Every structure is written in C-alpha cells, then in structure tokens.
Amino acid sequence: MNDRFEYFLSILSTFPETPGCYEYYDEKGTIIYVGKAKNLRKRVSSYFQQESQNNKTRVLVKRIHEIKYIVVDSEEDALLLENNLIKQHRPRYNVLLKDDKTYPSIVIKKEPFPRIFSTRSILKDGSRYFGPYASAYTAKIMLQVIKTIYPIRTCKYPLTPENIKAGKYRICLDYHIKRCKGPCAGLQTAEEYDRNVAEIKEILKGNSSRVTNLLMQEMQALAGEMRFEEAQALREKYDLIENFRSRSTVVTPTLHNIDVFSFDENEQSAFINYMHIGNGAIVQVYTLEYTKKLDEAKEELLALGIIEVRKRWGSSAREIIVPFLPDISIEHVTFTVPANRGGDKKKLLELSIQNVKQYKVDRLKQAEKFNPEQRTTRILKTIQTDLHLPVLPMHIECFDNSNIQGTTPVAACVVFKKAKPSKKDYRHFHIKTVVGPDDFASMEEVVTRRYMRLKEEKAPLPQLVIIDGGKGQLNVAAEVLRKLNLPDKITVVGLAKRLEEIFFPGDPEPLVLDKNSETLRVIQHLRDEAHRFGITFHRHLRSKKQLLSELDTIQGVGPKTKEILLKKYKSVKRIREVSLEELSDAVGKKKAEQLFDGLHKEEI
Numbered sequence: 001m002n003d004r005f006e007y008f009l010s011i012l013s014t015f016p017e018t019p020g021c022y023e024y025y026d027e028k029g030t031i032i033y034v035g036k037a038k039n040l041r042k043r044v045s046s047y048f049q050q051e052s053q054n055n056k057t058r059v060l061v062k063r064i065h066e067i068k069y070i071v072v073d074s075e076e077d078a079l080l081l082e083n084n085l086i087k088q089h090r091p092r093y094n095v096l097l098k099d100d101k102t103y104p105s106i107v108i109k110k111e112p113f114p115r116i117f118s119t120r121s122i123l124k125d126g127s128r129y130f131g132p133y134a135s136a137y138t139a140k141i142m143l144q145v146i147k148t149i150y151p152i153r154t155c156k157y158p159l160t161p162e163n164i165k166a167g168k169y170r171i172c173l174d175y176h177i178k179r180c181k182g183p184c185a186g187l188q189t190a191e192e193y194d195r196n197v198a199e200i201k202e203i204l205k206g207n208s209s210r211v212t213n214l215l216m217q218e219m220q221a222l223a224g225e226m227r228f229e230e231a232q233a234l235r236e237k238y239d240l241i242e243n244f245r246s247r248s249t250v251v252t253p254t255l256h257n258i259d260v261f262s263f264d265e266n267e268q269s270a271f272i273n274y275m276h277i278g279n280g281a282i283v284q285v286y287t288l289e290y291t292k293k294l295d296e297a298k299e300e301l302l303a304l305g306i307i308e309v310r311k312r313w314g315s316s317a318r319e320i321i322v323p324f325l326p327d328i329s330i331e332h333v334t335f336t337v338p339a340n341r342g343g344d345k346k347k348l349l350e351l352s353i354q355n356v357k358q359y360k361v362d363r364l365k366q367a368e369k370f371n372p373e374q375r376t377t378r379i380l381k382t383i384q385t386d387l388h389l390p391v392l393p394m395h396i397e398c399f400d401n402s403n404i405q406g407t408t409p410v411a412a413c414v415v416f417k418k419a420k421p422s423k424k425d426y427r428h429f430h431i432k433t434v435v436g437p438d439d440f441a442s443m444e445e446v447v448t449r450r451y452m453r454l455k456e457e458k459a460p461l462p463q464l465v466i467i468d469g470g471k472g473q474l475n476v477a478a479e480v481l482r483k484l485n486l487p488d489k490i491t492v493v494g495l496a497k498r499l500e501e502i503f504f505p506g507d508p509e510p511l512v513l514d515k516n517s518e519t520l521r522v523i524q525h526l527r528d529e530a531h532r533f534g535i536t537f538h539r540h541l542r543s544k545k546q547l548l549s550e551l552d553t554i555q556g557v558g559p560k561t562k563e564i565l566l567k568k569y570k571s572v573k574r575i576r577e578v579s580l581e582e583l584s585d586a587v588g589k590k591k592a593e594q595l596f597d598g599l600h601k602e603e604i
Contacts, residue, residue, distance in 0.1 A: 008067065009048055014365035015041040016358055018071050019078045021085060024093075025066040032063055033093040036082040038075045060093050070285050071358050072351065080132060084281035104139040105131030106204060113159045113183045113193050116152050116200060118143060130204040145237055146203065149215075150196045151181045151188075159184055212238055255344060259310065259317040262352035263302050263324075264360050268292060271363075272305030273356035276315060277348065284313060287359045303328035321345050323353065379419045379518050383464075386519040387502070387511070389491050393464040394418060397450075398526035399477070400468040401442050402534035409434065411446040412534030415462075419522055421529060428537040443473045447480045455484060465492040468527050471503055478505035495527055554598035556591050565595075575599065 020040045024033040037043030047061055072078050080103060086094050109115045110126035118139045122129055133139040146152065153159075157169050164186050171187070174180035181188035215238045222231035260275040269289050276284035286309060290301055303326040309315070321336050338346035368375035380392045387393075396416040401409070415425035429449065434441045447465075454461055465481075467474045474494030481487045494503040500520065501510035513520040557565075568586060569575045575583075576599045583592035 005048065005061075008064070009045075011067075011366055012041060012045045012048065014362050015044060015069065016071060016362075017041045018358075019073065019075045020069050020071040021078055021081045022067060022069040023085070024060070024064045024091075025068070026063050027065040029066075031085075031089045031091045033060060033091050034082055034085045034089065036075075036078040038078070040069050040071070044069070056093075068285075070282075071354055073354075081282060084283065088281070088283040103132035104136050105129045105133070106139055106142060108197060108201065108204075111158070112161070113153055113190065114197055115154070115156070116143070116146065116197075117154075128201065130201075142204075146200050147179065148237060150200060151179055152196065152200075153180050153183060155184065157184055255348070257317045258319045258321060258345075258348075259306075259315055260321040260348050260352045261302065261306055261309075261326075262322075262349060262356045263298055263305075264353075264356045265292075265298065265301070266360065266364075269360075269363070270296070270298070270301040270305075271356050271360045272302060272309070273352045273359065274305075274309045274313075275348065275352050275355075276313065276317065285355065286313070287356060289359075289363065297327065299324065299327040302326040306330075321349050321352075323349060376418045376420075379522065382517075383419075383519045383522060386513060386517065387464070387491065387493065389464060391463050393462075393491075395460060395462040396464045396466065396522075396526060397462045398466040398468060398523075398530045399443065399446060399450075400527070400530035400534045401439050401446075401473075402531075402537065409442060410534060410537050411442060412530050412537060413446070413450055414526060414529045414533055416522070416526055421525075426533055428533065439469065440472055440476050443467065443469065444476045444480055447477045448484075451481065451484055451486060451490075455486070461486065461489055463489075463491065465490055466523060466526055467492065467494045468497070468530055469494055470496055474503055474505060495523055500524070554595055556594040557598075561587050561591060561595075572599075 017039050019036075019038055021034060021036050022040060022044050023031050026032050035043065044067065047057060047064075070081065072081060083103065104118045104120050105122065106129070107117060107119050108128045108130075110128070118136070119129075131139065133142070147154075151174075154174060155169075155172065157163070159169075163169070164184065167185070169184040171182045171185045172180070175182045175185075175187070181192075183190070183193055215234050219231045219234045219238065222228075222234065255277050258277040260277065262273045264271045269291055271287060271289050273287045274285070275282055288305060288308065290304065292301075302322065302324070306320065306322075306326055306328065310317075318332055319334050319336060320330075321338060324337060325335055336345060338349050340346055368378070377392075380394065383389070383393050384391070394417065396419075398414050398416075399411060401411050409431035411429045411431060413427045413429070415422045415427075417425075427450070429446045431442050431445060433445050451461070453459075465477065467477045471494060474492065477494075478487070478492050481490055481492060492505060495501075496503065496510065499510075499512075500515075501512055502523070503510050564587060565575055569578065575595075578586075580592055580596045583596060586592070587595065
C-alpha cells in the first residue's frame with residue numbers, strides 16, 4: 001500500500017491543471033469511481049492527503065490500482081462527461097441515479113413553422129438538438145432570451161399550409177402581446193419565420209456575433225436617447241447570449257456509434273487516442289503508445305492503432321473520424337476528416353487531439369521525474385541542435401557587465417553545469433584596466449582574464465559561452481578566444497537584450513527561437529542569473545564605498561569601532577540619528593563626541 005501510495009503521489013505532479021474527468025481502476029481493470037474536476041491535479045491529489053480522508057475515501061483509495069483522466073474545455077463539459085461515464089460504467093463507489101434522467105437540450109422540431117423548446121428526450125425524427133445544458137435553468141434562460149428576441153410560436157398546432165388556408169385556428173394571446181406574429185392565421189410567412197429560425201440556430205451553435213452586434217447597436221441608441229432602463233434590459237439579453245451561447249463538445253445527440261481517433265508522436269513513440277461515441281455520449285476513451293522501430297509513416301502507425309483498438313474494444317462503428325486518412329481500408333467503414341471548423345465532428349476530433357497531446361506530455365514528465373538525467377540530456381540535446389553545437393553543452397558560462405552611471409565598473413560570470421546553476425563556480429570581476437564606461441573594453445578584459453586563467457590552470461573549459469550584449473561585445477569575446485587559441489573548443493554566442501535574438505560571430509543574421517523554446521529559457525535563465533549576480537556585487541561595492549567615505553574620514557573611528565557601530569545600527573543613516581548619550585554607551589564618551597561632530601559637521 002505504501003509503495004502504491006508513494007507512486008501515485010509522485011505521478012500526480014505530472015497531471016494537468018485543467019478541467020476534466022478522472023477514472024479510478026481496481027487491480028482487475030474495472031472502473032470503480034468516476035469524478036469531475038475544475039483542476040484535475042488538485043482534485044485527484046486531494047484523495048491522497050491522508051489527514052483529510054474520511055473512512056469511505058480511505059476504502060476507495062486502498063482499491064485504486066490505476067488512474068486515468070480525460071481533459072475537456074470547461075467545468076460544464078466535465079459535469080456532462082461525468083454523467084455519461086457514470087451511466088455507462090456504473091462504478092461501484094459512485095452514487096447512481098434511480099431514474100435515467102438526462103441533461104436538458106433545446107430542440108428545433110422538424111415541422112412547418114418549427115417549435116423550439118427544452119426537452120430531455122432525444123428522438124430520431126429529423127429534429128435538430130442543441131446541448132445538453134448542465135442545468136435546466138441554463139436551458140430555460142436560453143429559451144427566454146431567444147423568445148424575447150424572436151417571436152416564435154408556442155402552440156402545438158400542426159401548421160400545414162392546408163390547415164392555415166382552411167382557417168382552422170384562431171390567433172391567441174401571444175399574438176396580442178407581440179410574442180408571436182400569428183403564422184397559424186396566415187399573418188406571418190414561412191420564409192420570414194424560417195429566417196428567424198436560421199438565426200436562432202446560429203445562436204445555439206455559438207455563432208451569435210450577428211445578433212449581439214444588433215443588440216449592441218440598439219443598446220447604444222437607447223442610451224443616447226437617455227432610455228437607460230430599456231438599454232439595461234437589452235444589456236441583460238446581450239450578456240445571456242454571450243454566457244450561454246456555447247454547447248457541450250463532449251456530447252453530440254445527433255451522433256451515434258462513431259469512433260474518433262487522433263495521433264501524435266515524438267522521436268521514440270507514437271500515441272493514438274480513441275473515443276467511442278454512442279447514444280450521443282462519449283462512452284469509451286483510451287490512449288495507446290507504440291515504440292517506433294523504423295521510420296514508420298504516421299498513416300501506417302494510425303492504421304495499426306485503429307485495428308488494435310477496434311479489436312480490443314469490439315467496436316462495430318461504421319464511421320471513423322480521423323485527423324488524416326490512415327493507410328488502411330475497412331469494409332463497410334467510412335473515414336471522415338472533418339473540415340468544418342464549427343462542426344460537431346470537428347469538435348470531437350479536437351477533443352481527442354487535446355487528450356492525445358496531454359498524454360504525450362504526461363508520459364514525458366513521468367519518465368523525466370523518475371529519471372532526471374533523461375530530462376537533462378534532452379534539454380542539452382535541444383540546445384545542441386538549436387545552436388548547431390559540435391558537442392553537448394554540459395558546461396555553459398555567461399558574462400554580463402554591470403556599469404551603472406559609470407561608477408564602480410564590475411562584471412559577472414555565471415556557470416551552468418548540466419543545464420543547472422553551479423553557484424560555487426560563479427565569479428565576479430573588478431574592471432582594472434578600463435577608465436570610464438566602455439562595455440567593449442570591459443568585456444575584452446574579463447573574458448581574457450577568465451580564460452587565460454582556466455587555460456593556465458588546465459581547468460575544464462565550457463562548451464558554450466554566452467555574452468549578454470550585442471554584436472560588438474560578441475565580436476570582442478570571439479577575438480579574445482581566437483588570440484587564446486580556443487575558438488575550436490568553445491562556441492560563443494551573443495544575446496541581444498531587446499528582441500532576445502541570438503547572434504553568432506561573423507553572421508549578420510540573428511537566430512530567433514520560439515519564445516517557448518527550452519533553449520531560449522535556459523539562455524534567459526543564464527542571462528538573468530548573470531545580471532542578478534553582477535548587480536548584487538555592484539550594490540555591495542557601492543555600499544562599501546559609501547561607508548568608507550563617511551566613517552573612515554572621521555578621526556578616532558577605527559575598524560573595530562566601525563564594526564561595532566554597523567553591527568548595532570546597520571547603516572550610517574541610523575548612526576546619524578542616534579543621540580550623543582546613546583553613542584557614548586556604545587563606543588565611549590570621547591569617540592562618541594568625535595563621531596557625533598564628524599557626522600553632523602554639515603549641519604553646523
């Protein structure tokens with residue numbers, strides 16, 4: 001138990017901090033619990049905090065043998081997916097509903113002058129269903145917004161052209177209060193009504209910009225006429241459409257018995273995610289990993305995964321949604337590569353892609369957590385590739401000048417070994433041969449001193465040197481290495497301060513790395529460390545110089561007296577604020593008088 005507990009605690013740090021559902025499996029591979037989370041890492045971690053466990057939770061945790069999760073876009077999607085998974089798998093430790101109530105959807109009926117209403121029943125009658133919504137209240141508010149903007153009928157009459165022409169129906173109260181335009185009595189054409197329905201479909205699909213733009217224009221017009229109450233009412237409609245316009249991506253009532261596959265890969269492995277859609281819900285999710293042996297094409301790998309997964313789970317789906325066509329054909333099965341960005345099938349594919357990418361990231365994090373050297377080697381190989389280095393940069397050094405307002409010029413050299421700071425090897429330099437602020441000459445002095453000494457002592461040399469500065473300082477450093485006969489052993493690059501561009505000696509065009517590149521992050525870390533280390537040293541020297549100029553000029557104040565005073569009062573400013581009597585207690589009456597007169601002579 002303890003070993004498993006420690007194992008789960010170790011892998012939880014690799015979980016994403018995104019919404020989703022998690023599944024707990026027992027040793028037989030049976031799902032024993034399904035839960036939802038706004039933050040997967042925090043929620044799942046809470047089960048393994050022993051001090052907060054109750055008896056029921058402890059029993060559940062003892063039975064957990066494996067943890068899987070599915071990432072989604074929102075907390076609402078996680079709620080809907082959890083509901084579907086519980087109904088599908090009926091886990092032992094989940095509370096099960098006694099009825100089979102589903103979440104509400106909004107339906108646009110397939111009929112003349114379509115009715116639009118909330119329903120929990122999905123019928124295969126050609127009607128269009130939107131949702132489901134996480135609560136009946138959400139669906140109710142959405143319908144209220146729609147019916148406020150559009151005059152849609154609420155009666156259940158079969159409004160066929162024959163019935164309307166025969167005058168079978170009389171207009172009702174909704175017509176008189178302007179909530180309906182009376183299509184039952186032939187007072188509204190089918191064309192006008194259908195235009196309204198088309199716009200309502202766009203709102204329910206999330207494409208509501210046209211409607212919200214019109215509402216915004218009306219709001220501004222009403223506000224300009226000082227009709228603020230009416231403008232506020234439109235504002236509430238606007239906010240409701242914006243808040244409730246999207247439907248779930250994890251449940252699509254119109255889709256049934258469909259497989260969804262997505263693909264991702266790295267140099268060593270291929271990852272294939274599988275989702276099965278049945279009765280308008282995700283009922284199966286699985287990700288498998290192939291270890292590459294040869295240079296297999298992604299179409300071939302996807303085909304292998306499809307055959308393996310469909311056989312393992314016994315899928316008989318006749319439509320398979322894929323990101324690209326696999327190198328396979330299956331009798332009576334259609335492969336679909338969705339093109340419609342807002343379509344149901346495209347959204348399901350995007351959800352599958354999101355899960356396969358997260359799985360790949362998690363596998364990498366877990367491997368590196370249990371083998372830190374693997375992560376270090378990967379980062380170093382990335383730097384080697386990005387900067388075209390002949391060898392792995394196991395030892396990197398970075399130089400920075402600290403010359404603030406031309407005073408106390410110093411420089412710093414920081415050292416990274418295996419991509420991590422080696423603070424015991426950091427060095428700072430007093431600039432000795434340069435008068436005034438001259439960054440080029442200062443860099444030349446520091447680099448010369450550093451590598452001349454390493455060469456004389458036959459100490460290990462870095463594989464990469466980074467100069468925090470532009471082309472001028474880089475060229476100076478490169479020339480120093482050439483004079484020391486070191487250019488073949490050390491690669492030197494410059495990091496431009498403004499645009500984070502990397503320059504190479506003799507190359508006018510900089511290398512621009514992606515802002516999320518690991519190579520750039522390591523270089524920025526080096527640069528920031530060099531800057532911090534140099535500034536800290538510079539401040540120390542300035543403070544020391546200030547103390548020397550004020551205390552050391554006072555007769556009778558020697559090193560021992562100065563040490564006593566600074567240890568007690570910390571700064572010259574505080575010493576100046578102390579009374580003569582207190583100073584006498586600290587250093588004696590005679591020295592206190594000399595000190596007091598020396599610090600206050602400008603006030604006399």
